[in-house]
Amino acid sequence: MNSDNIKYPFHLTTHPFQGFWDLKYERNTRIDLTISFFILLSLMVTNVLSNQYAGFIVNIYNPEEMNSLMEIVYVLIPVLFWCTANWSLTTLMDGEGKFVEIFIATCFALVPLVMINFPWIWLSNFISMQEAMFYYLSQSFAVIWFFFLIFVGNMTVHQYTPSKTVGTIVLTIIAMGFIAFLCLLFFSLIQQIIAFFSVIYQEIVFRY
Amino acid sequence: MYLIKKRYITLLTVIILAFGTGIPVVKASVDQRSYNYSYWADAVPAPPAYQAVRIIDGDRLGIEPLSEPNDFHVSTDRTIYVADTGNNRIIILNETFNVVDVIESFFIEESKETFSSPQGIFVNDEHHVFIADTGNNRVVHLDANFDLIKIVEQPESELLSDNFTFRPLKVAVDYAGRLFVMADGVFDGFMEFSVDGYFTTFIGANRVRVDPIEYLWKRFATREQRSQMVNYVPTEFTSLDVNQQGFLYATNVDNSDDVIKKINARGDDILRREGYFSPIGDVRYTETDGASRLIDISVADYEIYSVLDSRKGRIFTYNGDGHLLYVFGGIGNRLGEFHTPIAIERYDDYFLVLDRELGEITIFTATIYGQTLNEAVRSYEQGDEDLAHQLFEEVVNMNVNLEFAYTGIGKALLQQDQYEKAMHNFEQSLDQNNYSKAYLLYRNRLLRDHFTVIMSTILGAITIITIIVVYRKIAKRKRRVLVEQ
Numbered sequence: 001m002n003s004d005n006i007k008y009p010f011h012l013t014t015h016p017f018q019g020f021w022d023l024k025y026e027r028n029t030r031i032d033l034t035i036s037f038f039i040l041l042s043l044m045v046t047n048v049l050s051n052q053y054a055g056f057i058v059n060i061y062n063p064e065e066m067n068s069l070m071e072i073v074y075v076l077i078p079v080l081f082w083c084t085a086n087w088s089l090t091t092l093m094d095g096e097g098k099f100v101e102i103f104i105a106t107c108f109a110l111v112p113l114v115m116i117n118f119p120w121i122w123l124s125n126f127i128s129m130q131e132a133m134f135y136y137l138s139q140s141f142a143v144i145w146f147f148f149l150i151f152v153g154n155m156t157v158h159q160y161t162p163s164k165t166v167g168t169i170v171l172t173i174i175a176m177g178f179i180a181f182l183c184l185l186f187f188s189l190i191q192q193i194i195a196f197f198s199v200i201y202q203e204i205v206f207r208y
Numbered sequence: 209m210y211l212i213k214k215r216y217i218t219l220l221t222v223i224i225l226a227f228g229t230g231i232p233v234v235k236a237s238v239d240q241r242s243y244n245y246s247y248w249a250d251a252v253p254a255p256p257a258y259q260a261v262r263i264i265d266g267d268r269l270g271i272e273p274l275s276e277p278n279d280f281h282v283s284t285d286r287t288i289y290v291a292d293t294g295n296n297r298i299i300i301l302n303e304t305f306n307v308v309d310v311i312e313s314f315f316i317e318e319s320k321e322t323f324s325s326p327q328g329i330f331v332n333d334e335h336h337v338f339i340a341d342t343g344n345n346r347v348v349h350l351d352a353n354f355d356l357i358k359i360v361e362q363p364e365s366e367l368l369s370d371n372f373t374f375r376p377l378k379v380a381v382d383y384a385g386r387l388f389v390m391a392d393g394v395f396d397g398f399m400e401f402s403v404d405g406y407f408t409t410f411i412g413a414n415r416v417r418v419d420p421i422e423y424l425w426k427r428f429a430t431r432e433q434r435s436q437m438v439n440y441v442p443t444e445f446t447s448l449d450v451n452q453q454g455f456l457y458a459t460n461v462d463n464s465d466d467v468i469k470k471i472n473a474r475g476d477d478i479l480r481r482e483g484y485f486s487p488i489g490d491v492r493y494t495e496t497d498g499a500s501r502l503i504d505i506s507v508a509d510y511e512i513y514s515v516l517d518s519r520k521g522r523i524f525t526y527n528g529d530g531h532l533l534y535v536f537g538g539i540g541n542r543l544g545e546f547h548t549p550i551a552i553e554r555y556d557d558y559f560l561v562l563d564r565e566l567g568e569i570t571i572f573t574a575t576i577y578g579q580t581l582n583e584a585v586r587s588y589e590q591g592d593e594d595l596a597h598q599l600f601e602e603v604v605n606m607n608v609n610l611e612f613a614y615t616g617i618g619k620a621l622l623q624q625d626q627y628e629k630a631m632h633n634f635e636q637s638l639d640q641n642n643y644s645k646a647y648l649l650y651r652n653r654l655l656r657d658h659f660t661v662i663m664s665t666i667l668g669a670i671t672i673i674t675i676i677v678v679y680r681k682i683a684k685r686k687r688r689v690l691v692e693q
Contacts, residue, residue: 056635057644062248126651129644 009111020156036107047071055124085175095158105153116142247638252609257534257578260544265568274567282553283331291329328378340376363407382454412471414442447504459502483530506554510589516552531612593620611637
């Protein structure tokens with residue numbers, strides 16, 4: 001991977017319209033997919049590390065409830081839900097994006113969350129209560145930037161108008177809720193089926 | 209052969225001695241009922257702060273058994289005054305818990321008067337006794353020799369409705385002689401009486417709490433329906449006490465964050481709630497058990513106050529900032545447990561609990577842990593940070609789970625300019641504000657101490673960068689000149 005590929009995510013965050021366009025039409029999908037996974041991984045690492053190592057002023061954690069695996073799940077599940085929901089909707093709504101493109105655009109939009117939060121893990125150890133304001137300010141800034149990139153990315157990938165993009169995003173969030181509900185339903189049904197068969201097995205074993 | 213045997217025996221002795229000393233001393237009475245709440249609202253074990261030593265009842269005092277006593281009070285000279293409600297009498301015990309006197313009557317200008325189910329009693333610094341003579345609808349004020357000074361009867365005021373009957377339940381008197389009465393069926397707060405016994409005002413009413421769903425129902429209900437519904441009225445108080453400075457401490461059963469109130473002369477609640485949780489008794493409870501029902505409060509020296517939970521029979525003690533110090537007691541049949549606890553009194557390192565149905569008083573004394581903790585809080589409140597530091601260290605050695613004690617240690621260390629250690633202690637007590645203060649001081653000192661190093665590094669870096677930039681420019685120009693040639 002040459003230095004251009006390393007610089008590209010940062011270039012995209014500062015030039016989103018140009019960046020996402022190139023992402024869709026100009027660049028190699030395979031390389032971008034690799035970068036996407038790398039971004040996803042670094043976001044997981046950032047979240048895990050900030051849970052443990054962010055300064056005491058901004059981070060009180062209960063060691064008994066800390067679970068790094070859950071932090072990974074908290075990143076992975078929303079991204080997957082978002083991509084699935086978005087893809088399912090946009091295929092019906094004349095969107096031009098393929099699933100891979102949606103996934104790549106989403107992952108690239110996560111860059112500000114890593115770029116801003118990662119240095120703050122270290123920096124937050126050297127601030128006082130008054131200076132913690134800057135910490136929270138930049139955290140919110142990162143989230144706003146992320147939302148903006150998601151918006152631009154979605155618009156470019158599907159070649160939508162801005163208003164249609166907003167509509168799609170709202171519908172996507174609703175669809176994510178449906179997916180979560182279906183997943184819960186599925187798992188609870190599976191659980192009951194397993195319980196049913198295990199009870200039958202036990203009955204048989206006790207009888208003979 | 210003999211030699212070998214002897215050697216074996218020596219070896220055995222050595223082993224036994226070595227291990228024998230290593231066996232930990234089994235601590236007597238590890239009280240599982242004693243606990244505290246951590247920052248994360250988990251109940252964590254704590255050593256018992258108070259232990260029951262004795263029970264006194266009518267038989268042991270050599271008098272008729274107590275019948276439904278409702279209140280008692282300990283005066284400044286450790287004399288105990290018990291309102292024996294069912295027997296219509298006041299029992300006075302000295303500090304060794306022996307009967308000094310039993311008052312059953314007093315005289316109003318030669319005519320003998322008796323009590324009728326007196327429910328509340330208070331004794332002020334001059335040993336004047338104030339008795340809430342509930343059945344007779346009056347408050348009786350006797351002097352130290354139990355001669356009548358005044359009687360406060362049904363007050364007349366436009367603040368009171370016409371069908372109001374004065375049924376005083378509990379009384380308290382501040383240093384200025386103002387009388388505060390908690391009366392039955394009064395929702396406007398405590399009734400305040402002047403020194404002469406005239407009703408002046410209500411003080412410290414509880415706020416009305418509205419259930420949003422019920423409020424919505426009422427909005428849609430017709431006038432007739434509404435009149436059938438229960439009115440919103442503020443909850444009544446359950447008890448009161450007065451501290452040395454004349455602040456009223458009161459409890460109610462509101463199910464909110466302010467079940468304990470410290471009321472100033474204007475009627476405002478000025479209780480400090482800076483602990484990990486508001487002082488409400490149990491932080492964790494099941495839905496079926498319900499929240500703690502605080503029915504009595506006893507405020508001692510240095511802002512320490514204790515409340516009694518009638519549901520679980522537990523006694524919670526807080527310091528002035530609202531940190532939970534310790535919990536003890538319970539419902540049960542063993543010594544140190546109660547059947548229907550109704551009143552508590554706290555003085556020195558003693559704790560008395562009055563049981564209504566059993567008609568007995570349980571006497572608790574502070575354990576070493578309790579004494580040290582009390583003393584630590586007192587010296588901290590007095591501003592003696594060094595002593596507080598030392599005592600809190602001792603407390604923490606006995607109970608690592610007592611998180612707020614680390615704040616006490618940290619503050620003392622901060623005074624001694626030991627910022628790094630202070631920061632560590634504030635981290636233990638999860639106190640971000642104080643940590644921040646300590647950290648700022650620590651950072652300033654660090655920057656000041658290493659000013660020369662830091663500044664020279666920065667200046668050096670700037671110089672080097674400038675040189676490199678300038679050198680590159682020159683090199684570039686030279687190359688260009690070469691190309692042009």
